[in-house]
Amino acid sequence: MTWIILQFVFLAMPVVLPALLYRSRRYFMAKFYDKMIWSEKARRLYTHVLLIVLLLFHYVYTSGHPGEFGVVPSTIVCAAWASFRRADRWMRCLLDRPKRFVWFALLALVIGFVPHLYTMSVTIAFILLAALFYPSARVMSERTDMRKFLEWLEYPGALADSYHSIITQDCHDNADNGSPYNPHDMNHQKQNENEK
Secondary structure (H helix, E strand, O other): OHHHHHHHHHHHHHHHHHHHHOOOOOHHHHHHHHHHHHOHHHHHHHHHHHHHHHHHHHHHHHHHOOOOOOHHHHHHHHHHHOOHHHHHHHHHHHHHOHHHHHHHHHHHHHHOOOHHHHHHHHHHHHHHHHHHOOOOHHHHHHOOOHHHHHHHHHOHHHHHHHHHOOOOOOHHHHOOOOOOOOHHHHHHHHHHHHHO
């Protein structure tokens, strides 16, 4: 019975975590984004924590289904995930190509109904979940842009928007994207106040 409850917990995580934390402007998430952008050690730890979660899921699944050979393909993916360089490349590849991300999400959904590929489906879902919170190549290049860096320092919410805007390149330069603030409007207001 315990392993069934644990499997439900593992299945809920890819749904609940993005619902609670995706595009979050909370203080601890701003710290998380900052560490992930600037520290390779943080990104390495992140990929290793995901690997531990995946191996724990495999252990729980095989405890309830002894002798199940369907765990072999997903175990191979876990073994490949042990290399940080490979994991980093895979997640950036998913982030920088949104269509590929969608295809893998559909693949995970479809193969979830194939009994022997269930663990592979959950493994793909967890990799997609991890990729949602991984810095893209675009945001990594933006950290060298002094204007963006100063904007992130002044408005922590701007970092969350930059971190998660996969489709639009410069959401703050083009238009207000529905966020409760627009940093450029605030800069114009400050300039007008200084002129007065």
